Amino acid sequence: MKIGSVIKCVIYVFVFFAFAKAYTQESQLDYLSRQEAVRQMLENNFGIKLANNQVSVAENNTSILNSNYLPTVFGLAGANFDRTSSNTDFNGALDQNGNPRPDFEILDAETTRYDASINASYTLFDGLGRYYNYKQLKERYNLSQLEARETIENTMLQLFSVYYEVARIEENLNVLRDALEISKERETRASYQFEYGQVNKLEILNAQVDIVTDSINILNTQQQLRNAQRDLNVVLARELEDLKSTDTTLVFLNELVMESYVEKAKSNNVSLLQAEQDIVITDYEIKKTKGLFLPTIGLTGSYGWNLSNNPASAFFPGTTRTSNTLAAGASLRWNLFDGGQSVVGLKNAKIALDSQQLLKEQLEQQVYRDIANAEGNYKNALAIYRLQEQNVITNQANFERSQERFKLGQVTSIEFRQAQLNLLNAQTTKNAAKYTAKLAEIQLLQLTGQLLNVDF
Template sequence: MKHKVIYSLIALVYLAFAKAYAQQPDASLLTREQAVELMLENNYGIQIARNSEIIAENNTSILNSGYLPSLQGTAGASIDENDSKTDFNGALDGNGVPRDDIEINNAQTTQYNAGLSLNYTLFDGLGRLYNFKRLKEQYQLSQLQARSTIETTTVQLMSVYLEIARLTENEKIFQENLQISKQREQRAQYQFDYGQVNKLEVLNARVDINADSINLLNARQQLRNTKRDLNLLLNRDLNQQYVVDTTVTFQNILVIDSFLEKVKQNNVSLLQAESTLQISDYDIKTTKALLLPRIGLSGSYGWNQSENPPTAFFPSTTRTSANIAVGANLTWDIFDGGSSLNNLRNAKIAYKNEALFKSQLEQEVARDIANAKGNYENALAIYKMQEQNVLTNDDNFNRTQEQFKIGQVSSVEFRQAQLNLLNAVTIKNLAKYDAKLAEYQLLQLVGQILNMPL
């Protein structure tokens, strides 16, 4: 009787702890679409990629093209103050009288000047034209890089989201499994009280309750940790509470097959390689422009004013002048030591490397898509098999449970049927979400992850 009281107290303490441990604030549903919206708005990596895109867009402005003239203005002023003394050394004036010394103090000379200088490159071998095209292509590349970041982050987000959905379903399964074990323990206790079974049956049932309780606690802790991982991706409070949608709908395989025909037009990695190749082509043309002459126009306007103090021989004067100059110039680096030719050779080799990289990438993408499609089809097949396996184990468990109630099977056989069903359901959940993740990965490779419903 003493042991019975102790076991009852332990059970009550555990139930109270489990209830407190599982207690959570009210949580709202976070759909996949809402998660993606929050990711696009808050994720640090995406914000950085978009800022880089804005910088590349700014670089395509006419202000960065080299097509506008340069205008420079200058202005200045100066004041000189001098003291002077003129000694005539006894020289006589017109009346035969020795000349007096002339002393001038604080004589100021003031000068002002202002000017405008205009320069314009009329022709530079088309270098600025191809450089401007290069900047536009660089902007297109930055857009593709931002898209690549968004696609990769979306798949990462969905991976964590699906893991939360799997753990959510597992928590429910472990909870139901624990309830079955408690009912078995209660039944064994009644049978022991009436002398139908020995104490070992009760103890075995309690051992299984303890194992099922640990599984449930671990599942809940994993669920909390994974929810924090998702909150981190969404850049919000790590302890934000929510529930996820566990519904999974697979895309029509025929629709996915249709995307395979347009991989070169949609795969972001291939599009980036094509853009990089085009930039290398513009680099060659820009380098060639250095071998051609450059023609420029220039113009200037200047204004000067000088206020001079009186001297021993002249009165104070003010002098003002203005000038306008217009000119043209031609510059041609006929031979610059060979650096331009060397740069041109290197630019052509860089272009060949980019072409080789693109060809290699095309093969790699084709391989990745073939693997991803095979993984997806295999995952779907496994999921369907696991669904059938769950039905078989569920039927087996129900039959075993009925036989256990009438004493035709032992508690060991009942427990084995219970564990078989538990494993079958958890494996089916894993197969379901693995198949959905494989679908997301395939959609990313064919460039449609952002265009299809999640």
């Protein structure tokens, strides 16, 4: 057998076994659409579940059961037992017959007492403290919803970063496979030409080297793809080895629509909305503190039952006493002076409100900067993608022209390979530019507060 045939067989065996397992796994991959990925993320992601739990806690806190508007009712019950032995000395006192009275001894005299009551208290007025506290809890619930929304937006940005990374690698993998097929065809053509004496052995060896290079590139890319797919499964909280294929088609939003989103960013950005909620909550804190200067008026009531069994004594016979008691009352408490704590608390609450307003102004400046940068990055990335699309068309035409000339023997295999590599680089660069532009669009949507309002 010729040396060239041996080398060719070795290469084909290497390629076959290297790709056999990878191709088998990829053929079993299921397709995961963007909509399905978002659905699974919302249902399974651990961070989102934790954020939803915080919302549930805040919602429970807004219940009437946590408002201090309902009365307090409690029951009391008790039982007492007493066993006493006593001796009474009358110190020479005479009885009705004129005789000295004997000592009166009582052994193990038992006394039992039972009581039970139901008590209720209700605050009619507490300086509006509970009213503003209830309002504050409502605003904290709204704030928790905004915090959950921020968590969802950040997780969605993370999701699409990984999702589009899988898509980019899949597209690159297809490009590399096409390059491998071209190298195989080149090697086959060179083998036929060598048999007929049209080329020397170097052409076959060059093609075989390129086949190995393309095969190694595919293996590395396949491993990158599996790693990215596992990263995607982590975000979705899915089984790590349940690898999925993604959607590589992209549609960019209309520029006029995006501009309208940017104009409305102030009223939709989740960070600014949270800052506004913080101001409202702090304002209610001031109103609560002012309530400390007002009186508190309350009502109390109780109904009680008592039973007492008393043993006989030296002077009285044993008795059993039962009583029922109904009581009601009103109270007023007014702290005329509490050492100045209320005054200090009010001053600090006003300072806290001023600080929240300053933080909001600072945040507004940062958000507007981030939006301006994100908008510029998006437009720049989109323009680069358009240029890269044109670059692929140019390199494709150059490759096809080089391929025709290569078949006619007008260019060398090295020149043909260079044209092939130029096309390969242009295609992978275009893929990277496409997903970079899409991620820039998603980041801009997040900053404008529209990420959850757009269909993917």
